Amino acid sequence: MDKSAQPSSPVTPPVSEKIHPTLFIALGGTGMKVNIRLRRRILNAIWGGNNQVQHISDFPLVQFINFDLDSGEVTQDGKSVKTDVLAEQVAFTSEEKVIEPLHLSKYTHSIDELNRHREVAEWFPLTPDKIKSLGIDPSKGAGQIRALSRLYFFDKYPTIRDKLRDKVGRLLNNIGTQADKLKKLGLEIDPGKIRIVITGSAAGGTGSGSFLDMGYLAKAILKENNISGKVDLFFVLPGGFNAFNTERVQANGYAALMELETCMRGNPLLKHWDATDNLFIESRPYDDVFILDNGNVAQARTENQEDIYEMVSDVLFTDFTSQDFANKKRSVAVNQNQFKIRNFEVSLPQDYGSDTKLRFPRAYSSVGQAVLDTQIDARQNVRLNQQVQHMLKAFFGVANAEVTGNRPTDKERDEFLKEQLTITARTFTDLPEFLSRVELTQATGEFTHYQIADDLLQVEGDNSVIAQIEQKVEALFERLQNGGADKDQWLTLVREIQQQLERDTKGSSIDSAERNHEVRIKENRLKRFAQWTREDSLPEQLFRRLDDDERGGLDYTLALVEMIKDRLENDNGIIPALEKNAGRFKELSEKLESSELAREFERLKETTGKGLLARLSGKEKQADTVISQVKDTLRDSLLFYVRSVAAREAAQLLRDISEWLGRKESVDNNGRPIWSGFVGRLQDGRNAVDNLLKGIDANIAKIKASIHTQHATLIPLALVKNDEEQPVDSQQVREWAKDAFKDFGGSKTLFGKLQTQEGQEELLLKLRNKAVQQLPKNLPGVDPLMTALAALTPDEQREKFRLLLQRAMPWVPLNLNGDFDIHKDLYTCLIGVQNASEFSRTYGAQLAQCLPQGTGMTAGQIQFVESGMPGKLICYTELSGFPIPALTQLSTYLASYRKESAIIPLHVHKRISQFVQPIQFNQEQYRQFAEDFKLFLHAIALGILERLNNGLYEFLIAKDNFTIGDEFSIRQSGFHSIHRTDITAQVKEKSLRLDNAQVAALVELFEELSTSAYKAQKRTSEEGVSSNFEAFPFKIAELLKNEYMARLNRQAPADAKKLRALAEQYKGQWSRHIEGSLADVYKEEVDALHGEKLTVVKEFFNEGWLENLFNQASAAPPAGMAPPPPAAGNGAPPPFAAPQHSYHLSVSGTNYGPYNTQQLQQYVQSGQITRDSLLWREGMPAWQTAGQIMELAHLFAPAVGGPPLTAPAPPPAP
Secondary structure (H helix, E strand, O other), X not given: OOHHHOOEOOOOOOOOOOEOOEEEEEEHHHHHHHHHHHHHHHHXXXXXXXXXXXXXXXXXXXXXXXXXXXXXXXXXXXXXXOOOOOHHHHOOOHHHEEEEOOOOHHHHOOHHHHHOOHHHHOOOOOOHHHHHHHOOOHHHOOOOOHHHXXXXXXXXXXXXXXXXXXXXXXXXXXXXXXXHHHHHOOOOEOXXXXXXXXEEEOOOOHHHHHHHHHHHHHHHHHHHOOOEEEEEEEEEOHHHXXXXXXXXXXXXXXXXXXXXXXXXXXXXXXXXXXXXXXXXXOOOOOOEEEEEOOEOOOOOEOOOHHHHHHHHXXXXXXXXXXXXXXXXXXXXXXXXXXXXXXXXXXEOOHHHOOOOEEEEEOOEEEEEEEEEEOOHHHHHHHHHHHHHXXXXXXXXXXXOOOOOOOOOOHHHHHHHHHHHHXXXXXXXXXXXXXXXXXXXXXXXXXXXXXXXXXXXXXXXXXXXXXXXXXXXXXXXXXXXHHOOOOHHHHHHHHHHHHHHHHHHHHOOXXXXXOOOHHHHHHHHHHHHHHHHHOOOOHHHHHHHHHHOOOOOOHHHHHHHHHHHHHHHHOOOOHHHHHHHHHHHHXXXXXXXXXXXXXXHHHHHHHHOOOOHHHHHHOHHHHHHHHHHHHXXXXXXXXXXXXXXXXXXXXXXXXXXHHHHHOOEEEEOOOOOEEEOHHHHHHHHHHHHHHHHHHHHHHHHHHXXXXXXXXXXXXXXXXXXXXXXXXXXXXXXXXXHHHHHOOOOOOHHHHHHHHOOHHHHHHHHHHHHHHHHHHOOOOOOOOOHHHHHHHOOOHHHHHHHHHHHHHHHOOOOOEOOOOOOOOOHHHEEEEEEEOOHHHHHHHHHHHHHHOOOOOOOOOHHHEEEEEOOOOOEEXXXXXXXXXXXXXXXXXXXXHHHHHHHOOOOOOOOOOOHHHOXXXXXXXXHHHHHHHHHHHHHHHHHHOOOOEEOOOOOEEEEEOOEEEEEEOHHHHHXXXXXXXHHHHHHHHHHHHHHOOOHHHHHHHHHHHHXXXXXXXXXXXXXXXXXXXXXXXXXXXXXXXXXXXXXXHHHHHHOOOOHHHHHHHHHHXXXXXXXXXXXXXXXXXXXXXOOOOOOOEEEOHHHHOOOHHHHHHHHHHOOOOOOOOOOXXXXXXXXXXXXXXXOOOEEEEEOOEEEEEEOHHHHHHHHHOOOOOOOOEEEXXXXXXXXXXXXXXXXXXXXXXXXXXXXXXXXXXXXOO
């Protein structure tokens, strides 16, 4: 193979661009879908080796605005997040959106209502009647009506302007304050520049109607901040939108291209959005325009518009790395600028001059990017998600479905009950001796007793209800026996003691002022419940089980709680036992009181009676023994009673605890129980973890599916070895999870976070960040791409390279076989691989052989550069500097444009004639356009066409006036046939009867048109050579001049020179300036200081009038007579019937006026206005010095007699 056909070795371009902080503005659905994908790529990427961005706001190099007309529908594109693990983070936030309803009625209720909004009324093409007839409903979006989108822009302008200012300010702030974060992410930026990227489509409503205003505003905001930056447009043509009403989207596309072409030629669309703004509107809205469609220069095509969104987002994303590939990619636009400042020239028929040409700017570019991908990054994303799953399971102790979970033992359950609920069992043996004498149904022998009941008998300090009762009984009976009361009163006093003790223990319905023991036991139960259910008590202990590495976890803790509840509540459980004990103690208390105590009272009665019998029997001495037995029986009865209460309250306490732990309330759709209480809290956490795991499962499935799903610019390459599945070290991944969660303080906090969407996202992001750090590093020198390619046959390799290069060609359909001169130097092709030199040596020649034919690109345009991305090859191409007429679909778009324009307004301005045709017509069509424009200038010169204040021209026929449009409409579309016929007839009739003087005057008039009204621009070539650029109207005016000059030379060869001199001398009398005609030109065609057009005055055609004017000047004065005083204006007479203008004066930046010509003359005579004073009037493109304004020349001629007139004091002299 010839070495000249080999790809070039890596060459450093003249300019190397670092990363520019970028504001991405999405216009409508197209922009949103591209930017959603871009955001996903930023979040999924691994930065700086092992860092992952958690939120878009954490990536300091980007800001986003999503601009759309609210249609009440979901604007999130489902397909755009098909492989997105972080859908919520990818979605635009509310502060990034400008999506609001448009209240159309406030502009279109009536014409008067519209005129109140002056900035809108100047351009808005929809009248109230038109809106009604079209049935427009702005609540459903722009509805493919471009003017509605522009109206929406104006309506929301303050919000949009402030949003742009805010976003640009944030980017500037990030540059200065986040250097450490940028370094951590491995990003090297150019701190002096900001890029604004605007993305939208030409086809629809929102993007197509607002892209020009947004571009102008973006540039104005950068200018306002003195920022060196650029504003770029990615503009999608209608090719992929045919399902949405083909003719309408094509018509919109053509109208948008007309407007874009006009503005890129330096003709601004507007002066301002708000008259109070001080924003500077530049002449062009964009620095670079990238045009895209669903077909490319290599004949590749896609019917799925999503493919274009994927490709564009890939192109934008690869700008945000610091590897050689990205640096060179960013440099292409700068280094190829030489091709974008040139013009595509179309020669007109030779009749209009040998070098008469129409010029189209080569300001447009397109891009393509395709990837040959082992998709190792997607596979790493799978592994990353699997690691997150493993960490979740390990940390929360969630068992796999096929593995038995870690369950607690009975011993562990009982230890928890003992330690946390003081449930300790012992045998109760303290039974009274009288059991053998009475018949009992429950307390029939020894039974199991629980410490929790005894704990409820404890009161303040170390005291207890038991001790208090014993002490009180002892004290009362001690007082009885030693208080000196007669023994025969003891029985009565003992009954009083019994009542007092029972009141102290059980309370009384009569006297309950004091808290009795039963109330205190209940209070103890409530206190104990409150203590145990505090977050630092039982919840803390249960969460500790969750965090237990050895014997714990979520499954373990859920099982433990269920075992505790079962142990408490089952038929043989602790609560039933306590309730049975309460019955036993109550039975004992009642038997002691009803049987034993009654028997002791009878004995006491016998031993304390009066009389001889009592004394003789010795029972009086037995009274002390009996009273002691009464005391013991009464005490025991009370003690068994409080034990009964304590057992009952303990059972209630445990029942409350069990209720707090939770209860099965229902079942879910899968038949699983739904719990309340703390178990429900754990279950919610478990369900949240399960849902997270399921969500990750779904994401893994989506990513795996995407690995096998192709789109137009992704060429998959199978990995030789798939090592996604790795053995899981549970202890290791648990340690990773603990480290990731260390800032949260354990499961208790984590379970709280699991209950909210935001909390779940925070936990997942922590785990993802940790998982990123654990991803295996690629072995040095081993690129999976090279391994995968080596495994293919040569034919398979060629097919992969063929597809890669075909799909990577710029995605714009261009006519490459015409005379548009789309050659190899307009192309740049970068191949980004991990080891560029090795890849070039191995596959460079083979890849070069696969270049698609017919594109104009050669192997010499290919550069191999380092990408720093293993496992993939990125092929990026850029075509720089083509003209819009090269688009192959323009003729189809034009046909739809002509059809749809009869139905709806297609443009964003009611004066559509200002927009140039972006299409190249054939020579016969250009001949007709040229003839029509020649007829137009001829008719103006002869006074047949009169200019109206609104810029339209009209002519008179049959005593009626007819408008023909403005000068721009004639330039773009020519005359209607009926108007052409009538005007041609009038021009012919007037021109045929011209005398020699009139012919000479028209020579001068057309000379004035070419040299003043269409004054040639001075332009400097790339070689530094200056020359005049003579545009099409200059050539036509010059052609008319030459035709009349030839006629003059034929009719009056001897007098031609003299007649021209007289015509020049008297031009101010036989001609007049056409007011407002300064605005009739395309600014890129004429010098900034061009003048107004001229036409002849009405007297011009009066027979002999012009000849007499010339003859008067030729007559010499008689001898001895003084010559007349010199006239103003370099010897020319004062202007005849000069039009009256109102002028504004600028003094030190302050404007004054307006003043008429008479007032200006007074200020000139007083010396307060000079030739250098700055003046402006309607119709002038810019401020000019008074000496430059032709119609004011007479003001500065030498004064002729008389003092200056007095005048009101003008502003201070400049």
